[in-house]
Amino acid sequence: MSRPRASNPTRKAGEHLTMADLAELAGVSAITVSRALRDSPLVNPETRQRIKELAERQGYQFNVSARNLRLRRSMTVAVVVEMKPTVERQMSGPYPLDLLGGISQELTSAGYSVLLTSLQGGALPSVQAADGVILLGQGAHEDAMHQVRRWGRPMVVWGAVSRHESQIVVGSDNQRGGKLAAERFLALGRRRPVFLGDDAHGEFAERLLGFRQALGAHGIEPLTPSVANFTVSAGAQAVHALLDQHPQFDALFAASDLLAIGAIRALIERGRRVPEDVSVIGYDDTPLGATYLPPLTSIHQNFVDAGVLLARKVLALIEGEPAASEILPTHLVARVT
Amino acid sequence: MSRPRASNPTRKAGEHLTMADLAELAGVSAITVSRALRDSPLVNPETRQRIKELAERQGYQFNVSARNLRLRRSMTVAVVVEMKPTVERQMSGPYPLDLLGGISQELTSAGYSVLLTSLQGGALPSVQAADGVILLGQGAHEDAMHQVRRWGRPMVVWGAVSRHESQIVVGSDNQRGGKLAAERFLALGRRRPVFLGDDAHGEFAERLLGFRQALGAHGIEPLTPSVANFTVSAGAQAVHALLDQHPQFDALFAASDLLAIGAIRALIERGRRVPEDVSVIGYDDTPLGATYLPPLTSIHQNFVDAGVLLARKVLALIEGEPAASEILPTHLVARVT
DNA sequence: TTGAAAGCGCTAACAA
DNA sequence: TTGTTAGCGCTTTCAA
Numbered sequence: 001m002s003r004p005r006a007s008n009p010t011r012k013a014g015e016h017l018t019m020a021d022l023a024e025l026a027g028v029s030a031i032t033v034s035r036a037l038r039d040s041p042l043v044n045p046e047t048r049q050r051i052k053e054l055a056e057r058q059g060y061q062f063n064v065s066a067r068n069l070r071l072r073r074s075m076t077v078a079v080v081v082e083m084k085p086t087v088e089r090q091m092s093g094p095y096p097l098d099l100l101g102g103i104s105q106e107l108t109s110a111g112y113s114v115l116l117t118s119l120q121g122g123a124l125p126s127v128q129a130a131d132g133v134i135l136l137g138q139g140a141h142e143d144a145m146h147q148v149r150r151w152g153r154p155m156v157v158w159g160a161v162s163r164h165e166s167q168i169v170v171g172s173d174n175q176r177g178g179k180l181a182a183e184r185f186l187a188l189g190r191r192r193p194v195f196l197g198d199d200a201h202g203e204f205a206e207r208l209l210g211f212r213q214a215l216g217a218h219g220i221e222p223l224t225p226s227v228a229n230f231t232v233s234a235g236a237q238a239v240h241a242l243l244d245q246h247p248q249f250d251a252l253f254a255a256s257d258l259l260a261i262g263a264i265r266a267l268i269e270r271g272r273r274v275p276e277d278v279s280v281i282g283y284d285d286t287p288l289g290a291t292y293l294p295p296l297t298s299i300h301q302n303f304v305d306a307g308v309l310l311a312r313k314v315l316a317l318i319e320g321e322p323a324a325s326e327i328l329p330t331h332l333v334a335r336v337t
Numbered sequence: 338m339s340r341p342r343a344s345n346p347t348r349k350a351g352e353h354l355t356m357a358d359l360a361e362l363a364g365v366s367a368i369t370v371s372r373a374l375r376d377s378p379l380v381n382p383e384t385r386q387r388i389k390e391l392a393e394r395q396g397y398q399f400n401v402s403a404r405n406l407r408l409r410r411s412m413t414v415a416v417v418v419e420m421k422p423t424v425e426r427q428m429s430g431p432y433p434l435d436l437l438g439g440i441s442q443e444l445t446s447a448g449y450s451v452l453l454t455s456l457q458g459g460a461l462p463s464v465q466a467a468d469g470v471i472l473l474g475q476g477a478h479e480d481a482m483h484q485v486r487r488w489g490r491p492m493v494v495w496g497a498v499s500r501h502e503s504q505i506v507v508g509s510d511n512q513r514g515g516k517l518a519a520e521r522f523l524a525l526g527r528r529r530p531v532f533l534g535d536d537a538h539g540e541f542a543e544r545l546l547g548f549r550q551a552l553g554a555h556g557i558e559p560l561t562p563s564v565a566n567f568t569v570s571a572g573a574q575a576v577h578a579l580l581d582q583h584p585q586f587d588a589l590f591a592a593s594d595l596l597a598i599g600a601i602r603a604l605i606e607r608g609r610r611v612p613e614d615v616s617v618i619g620y621d622d623t624p625l626g627a628t629y630l631p632p633l634t635s636i637h638q639n640f641v642d643a644g645v646l647l648a649r650k651v652l653a654l655i656e657g658e659p660a661a662s663e664i665l666p667t668h669l670v671a672r673v674t
Numbered sequence: 675t676t677g678a679a680a681g682c683g684c685t686a687a688c689a690a
Numbered sequence: 691t692t693g694t695t696a697g698c699g700c701t702t703t704c705a706a
Binding site: 408 | 698699700701702
């Protein structure tokens with residue numbers, strides 16, 4: 001039984017309208033409607049205009065599923081965030097939002113939509129069906145990466161570039177970040193530096209590497225106490241422990257602003273002055289650090305740019321074009337500490 | 338021409354396998370495969386098991402578009418974030434991530450996927466085709482809400498509940514947040530309070546309302562200087578200006594932790610002690626505030642819970658069930674300020 | 675408990 | 691420049 005649609009040109013909101021219906025209303029075929037709505041040059045400009053206006057007037061809603069089925073693509077990119085539901089997230093701070101902003105901006109303007117997902121409880125079919133995947137935060141363990149790779153989709157990872165020659169990774173220049181921190185300490189005449197961070201984490205390991213190399217050229221070897229976590233309290237704890245055993249340090253480079261702030265707190269509690277007795281540098285240049293008292297010197301990375309880059313690379317992979325890992329620049333923002 | 342697939346039971350990764358193929362391999366019909374994979378009770382348990390194992394072994398990938406086309410739903414919820422690409426975001430702080438976490442968690446376990454999007458440059462068809470929409474941050478202007486409403490999809494908004502009787506809104510109890518702040522000031526014996534925030538913003542207006550009412554019961558009327566923005570520097574600026582004109586206040590309630598921190602900075606720069614001379618309360622209970630020196634007293638809201646609730650309500654609407662606006666509790670976290 | 679038929683709405687390929 | 695045909699892969703009738 002055919003619907004009485006075409007006989008009723010003014011349709012109510014919520015009515016369901018297809019290209020075939022529009023075709024009938026316009027006195028053309030469905031494929032012409034399809035072409036017109038996609039701005040195909042194959043269709044007469046006037047016809048095209050007429051059809052587009054008709055569609056607009058009739059409140060036509062394009063059916064994405066039908067197109068995707070036909071084209072065998074989902075026009076979708078899954079963004080996998082390592083986001084624990086607990087308070088202490090793996091991805092500390094607000095930066096994932098900037099990353100997401102950049103990604104979303106770029107993918108949207110390319111006509112792709114962003115499927116946000118974590119890896120909790122196995123991925124949905126719709127996620128696995130994405131045309132490409134962006135993995136945010138490989139974390140300390142790289143299970144996430146292996147799991148996602150199994151989906152067999154084009155994939156780009158945000159993280160430590162050096163670790164994965166086989167993967168396309170976008171990351172910022174962590175090694176240079178470490179070097180910049182070292183150079184500042186050297187310029188300030190500091191000779192007993194500490195690195196605070198967990199080098200099981202690829203990005204942190206790179207920061208330590210750059211730090212250590214730059215110091216090594218001056219015959220200096222930093223202390224590297226272990227830290228349990230990436231939180232303020234973990235930073236404070238680690239520094240308290242450190243002060244008990246090696247009270248002699250005069251500079252501290254933390255792998256995140258959170259850790260740095262914890263460290264400063266512990267230092268002050270133990271009567272050390274910042275920056276007079278101990279110079280401190282953080283990482284990520286978060287508002288948290290920038291507004292802290294004393295304002296925290298930190299290594300800046302541009303997450304929005306990073307997001308855009310990640311998006312461009314998945315898109316390239318999806319289109320079958322080549323893409324390579326890329327390292328974004330970092331710079332040091334000098335503040336009071 | 339039929340594909341030679343069924344004659345080759347071990348298939349390579351990347352090969353394309355349909356239910357019909359599985360059916361042939363299993364010696365059943367496609368519909369039986371469909372039922373088996375959906376755990377339909379209509380299919381013999383043994384057959385079901387056999388088919389599921391076969392699918393697993395063959396690396397079968399379910400085609401979401403086909404199902405969606407057939408079912409006329411997208412199994413997708415669009416989350417619209419008012420997220421400017423600029424540094425100063427509308428949604429301040431890291432909280433949207435928690436909200437997203439809660440939303441994602443709940444929708445995913447219901448089999449829906451999360452389409453993340455901003456409103457930049459008009460929405461994609463796939464976004465408009467979502468089965469439901471969650472709007473995060475109605476902002477000061479409510480254009481976003483009106484625009485999204487035009488899509489004609491079930492919609493739930495995160496924001497100020499009182500403003501929109503016609504919409505389903507989830508928000509936290511901003512009015513009570515304001516009341517709690519007022520009560521703390523009263524208990525501390527403060528008599529000259531200030532509210533710092535822009536009441537064009539619905540949520541802020543509610544906070545001011547609660548604050549003002551509780552104070553009014555004691556015959557006290559707060560000062561309400563205008564603030565240009567939701568940033569640290571805007572907070573500092575506003576307080577500097579305030580000190581010039583009305584230097585006599587002894588308590589300050591800010592509509593966000595960021596503003597509060599800016600305020601504290603300005604106070605200290607002008608020789609006021611916090612909390613001795615001026616008691617300060619922030620909003621959102623961010624790590625930023627909690628780790629500030631002095632640690633900031635703040636009103637806490639649970640964003641993860643809020644996200645879960647938002648998700649449940651769109652799901653209800655999508656299923657045609659009733660749903661109502663809801664207000665989440667807030668509480669005060671007392672710290673040094 | 676299983677299957678056959680039909681069709682969701684769109685677009686590539688080919689034809690006119 | 692426009693149209694016809696066919697089919698993407700799935701699931702809801704309805705029938706056996």
